[in-house]
Amino acid sequence: MSELEQMEEKPTQRAVFEVIRSSEFDPEFAKVVASSGADEIVQCFQCGTCTGSCPMGRVSAIRTRQIIRMAVLGLKKVLATDELWHCTTCGTCYDRCPRDLKVTEAIVVMRMLAVREGHIPPNLARIVGYVYQYGHAVPINEEIRNLRKKLGLSELPPTTHSYPQALESVQKAMKATSIYETVVERGKPDRG
Amino acid sequence: MSKSGGEEPRIGVFVCHCGTNIAGVVDVKEVAEYAKTLPNVVYATDYVYMCSDPGQELIKQAIKEHNLNRIVVAACSPRLHELTFRRTVSEAGLNPFLFEQANIREQNSWVHMDNPEEATRKAKDLVRMAVAKARLLEPLEPKEVPVEPAVLVIGGGIAGIQASLDLANKGIRVYLVEKEPSIGGNMIRLDKTFPTLDCSACILTPKMVDVSRHPNITLYAYSEVVEVDGYIGNFDVKILKKPRYVREDRCTGCGKCAEVCPVTVPNEFDLGLGPRKAIYIPFPQAVPAVYTIDMDHCIKCGLCVKACGELEAIDFDQKPEEVNVKVGTIIVATGFELFDARQKPEYGYGIYQNVITSLQFERLVNASGPTGGQIVRPSDGKPPKSVAILLCVGSRDQKALPYCSRICCMYSLKHAHQIKEKIPDAEVYILYMDIRSFGKGYEEFYNRVQHEGVKLIRGRASEIWEDPETKNLIVRAEDTFLGKPVELEVEMVILATGVIPNPATEPIRKALFITQSPDGFLLEAHPKLNPMSTTVDGIYLAGMCQGPKDIPDTVAQASAAASAASIPILQGKIVIEPIVANVDENLCGGCGICESVCPYGAVTVEEVGGKRKARVNEAKCKGCGSCGAACPSGAITVLHFKDDQILAQVDALLTG
């Protein structure tokens, strides 16, 4: 059996031979990404400065250039990839892009579109849930309360922790936008 | 209402179909019929191509048959065929300025393609306006001025040298001005030229010698053009000869002075890699071979004076000297400079010792360079066993230079070849976005370099880190073909820095009233059909000052510019368009606003009979009308665009 045949035998390897068909290109997707704040991505000339600059690219499978490429072509499956969530939004690619693309912003926009498509990472749902519940992504716990007291600070900081009405306004604001429905509600079962 | 020659206007209107360009949208027959209804129109017709021979014949016939004395053609933009129809009218015996063109194509049929009805209505409006103006047209007589048979060439690089030699060989006097102590420009710094690998100095120095010996060329080296006045055929040029502190007529170039000079400083010519003395010639084949004292570093110890001895060529008291010349035309060949690689801090130029620029590499690999052609890296003076060449440093970069610098791909391939030639076991990497090998024999050269084992990596370098111990450099990029980040540890990095217009061009550009394109290079009159002229008559462009180009293109453009610059001189006189500003001295208050707004320096306020009055230099005036619009007392009008003519058009538009 030839090497090629062997690889074709294994279904996991088949992806290597995957053909991207023009039918997969969703021109609407590219437009949505552009209209959500990453309007210049079509100018990408695939130089690779972003991938080469990416600290995460050296330790993970994230390939910034390819993410942008998929968005430009309208390959919506980029939204379902794990790598999309590997970006630390450090902005090095953004700062170096010779085409002045807002690379990091494009990735954040794509993440938002992924969330709308239902690809909600559990941590994101949890953090949004915390903000809804406490007004903070990192709420104060018992241990920190004690430490604050020990240091002579007020037990609770003068934030939503101390002002229930302020918390209520945060919650109302979140309810007034689509986040409540798309993330808070849908993400609930994930919150342990 | 002013009339010409006292006759009643008899206007003929000719509506062009331009194939279907106009007729496909505008109902040309209806427009022609409409024209007949306008006052003073005695004849109107339409035709498929007015600009064609039969079309022009049609106009001439109509003039004769109907005794027409004003002609309106409704067709394309006057930019294209105004001259054609002026000639037609003239051949029929009318003054060519009794012609008016209405643009019903660019400004009508092309922009209102989906609305034929409105377009037809607008065509009628435009014709009505043209007719209204035609009624008031006056005959104008073009003027002729004699041409000074000499050319000023600014910049002594290969472009200026080539242009000067071409002109001088035609028997025309040339004043060549170069700001550096020697001519040769950037090309004389290069080692070899792609793709033929000719030695740059070997092919250039014969031309430099020709320049210095040519009886028709006066060379002003170490000089600058400080003022230009006048117009095509008659430019007055003020040249400032900077003091060399060495008398050109006495210095023999023997070099004894430099031997004893105790002050050693970096030689700009070597981009700081090698030394020179405070009294120096930039390189051995310099033209003129005259030494120059760098007063920024000279301490006036007098050792050179002693060494020079009886020649007495050194003169610490030399002062700048002004020279005035008169020329008919001017060629600008002010060249380029390199992009400052420090603006890309991620590459560490200026911080890491072993990161150099391509031009520094040219000096490094050059046999007459500071190392005698040995390729060594700056940190330890040892030949590097691995080199990365980074393309597009500054070029094609929205954060720096948006344009392609055109030469870097090829010179970098050449550098890769030269490294392989001198250090055969060295690894050479080229990091590129695209290889643009656009010229004759260039793709073949690219092929050859690939054969020599140079590794081309398709990815733009993202950053460089220096290992503080070894001073080696770690270049990071993505190999976009593999889709993987790569790290290359190399002993030296060459940055293929892009090119920018020479900053020294700017004052010259302003003095000559020529314009620049958004990239900062000088703007040509037409990118396709007139790439060696400017929008100012009598001023031409050669070489990199107009845009990035390689040596063959520079030489070709220089010869083209020389040819263009010689035309007015060989004609001996030039005709000046009579559409110029005109001052009514009775109304002029001499406030000078016109002078300040004129973009061509054509209007000046002068004393006339004890009063200040605006004066128009008709040869310099382009008839743009800025002065007329700005004049608070209505003293300035532009002939052929007089106030009553324009107001008549406006009236015609509003009363339609």
Added chain:
Amino acid sequence: MLPALRRAVEKEQVVVEQRMLTVTQQLVIDLSRCVGCGICVLSCPKEAITQGPVGAAVKRAAPVPPIVVDESKCSFCGVCVAMCPFGAIKLFINGEPKVPIIEEEGFPKLFKSIEIDKDECTVCGLCVDVCLRDALTRVLYMPQVRSDAAARVRLVAESIKFEVDYDKCTFCTLCSSICEAIEVVKEFSSEEGLVGKHVLFDEEKCTFCRTCEMICPEGAIKIELATRDKPWVGEIVRNLDECIACSRCVVACPKDAIRVEKPFEGEIVFNADKCPGECSTCVEVCPCGAIYLPQPTKPGEKVPRIAVNQDLCMLCGACVSACPVEGAIELRRKAVRCEGPETDLWKEVVEKLTKPLVSRRLG
């Protein structure tokens, strides 16, 4: 990136460096020698050197250079090297100490000299004791003679005469038995029997103790010593590079054997009435130790707040640079002496150096 210009404070040095691929020039200022006198500031043809803080202004942990070289203006010509009276500035080209302008005779060296009259000098070393630098060293030819009697004798002896009266000598060998310098040679012949022959003397071993003379039973030995005029035991070695021409040695010499010629002629004036006292910055910075705070010799005596010993002053001007009081110190250099060609550049430098200098208020 080349050319690389650099200025760095490294240990006790300021290094101003210009590096090209094939040539590296370094101007090195030795902070332990630089007193901040400002002579280089005035001499620099490119005005590349400026005065830094001197004296009391310097109260920081890290060394603050009293002169500041602007590396972008410096031509590395070496005039400052030639002019510095303290040898604090050196020029290195590719690592080698080199001053092309002096080598090409484009500029002279600052003149100074120390002359020692060997005839007068007793090598007492008082001059060495008072020297503030390492300009004088006492070299003794026989430093270890305390336990070596013979060597001691030879320091003073021109010759030692050992005479034996053979008429009296009985060749008893008493003398040779107590002294290594004496050997008694005896011979026997059949004809004459046992006969004494010679008493040999080795001058090198003699310590001039005269025991032989005393022990000889017949009084046959006679020792005489011819002494040198002046025992020549060593000399004072000069190092002009180190000499700051303060003349302390001249003052200290008990024999008036030293003559120092200073590079500058002129005078220094202390307007003691303007000095506020209790500052003593000038005293601290003076490289020659020429300035002092006069002490009353008896109670109630009025003494000036500050004074200078003109003999010790070499007119460098460090005190003027350091003094924080307007007009308290005035320096008037009248002439500058050199060794080598007096070029036009030298004359220009002299002109600048001979302008009067007056202390100014700080800031």
Added chain:
Amino acid sequence: MPNRYPGIELATRIVMKNLGIELVDMEGASCCPAPGAFGPADLFTWRVLGARNLSIAEKKGVDVLTVCNGCYKTLYEVNQDLKSDPELRERVNEVLRPLGYEYNGTIRVRHIAEYLHRDYGVEKLRGAVKKPLEGIKVAVHYGCHLMRPKLRRELGDSERPHLLEDIIEATGAECVEYKDMMICCGAGGGVRSYDLALSLTLTHTKIKNATEAGADCMVNVCPFCHLQLDRGQAELKEQWGVYYGLPILHYSQLLGLAMGIPPKMLGFEAHYVPVDSFLEKLKGII
């Protein structure tokens, strides 16, 4: 204000008080909210909540000062977005108005590092230092969102900046250069909570390189970086079995030490990597 490290809050309050700068609390403020972890959930909501926080400061008529790069990114960029886009501002205010808030774009947002460097001034800061931390080698950690993206900041070059170096050197300490100095701590963009192991790889690179360059501590200006660099070392020990023990200090804490504030008032207790050995080193100074 950081919830996880109250010591940073305390240190900042004391230091600013000693510098004579009055801090005004923003009562009822919420999470900024986190640009990377919350933003992608819905960028509009992110701006609404950010604008709500800004409006609290607007009402008090004071500019916003952050001690955190994340808060800085959110509040600075939301402020910038809403100031330049009236339509977006109106949409945001439509949500806020019924809740009793309104964003008007009347204030500036500044980071404490920026404030001390640009407004307070490095020279003045040096003057406030009572115990110069001479001999202390600091590895500088900028964190990403202070300087980047540079097109949306006014702090200059982000490749080789010297903003933090300037204010750190004002304390008398020396900054050491280390490889990959400008890379991310690994935590940003929600990566810490998405994939801890992945985020720790960058943390490891940073801590290792800084340690090898001879740093005595690493100074940051962001509590989230602080967490990743500090607690991350404990996690690296647990997961990879490697431990460097490089003390992590927020700039406020470092400045506090240099101003002679007793360490126990700077809240080092909450740190995972003990700072005892570092404080030991400072014994002669503070």
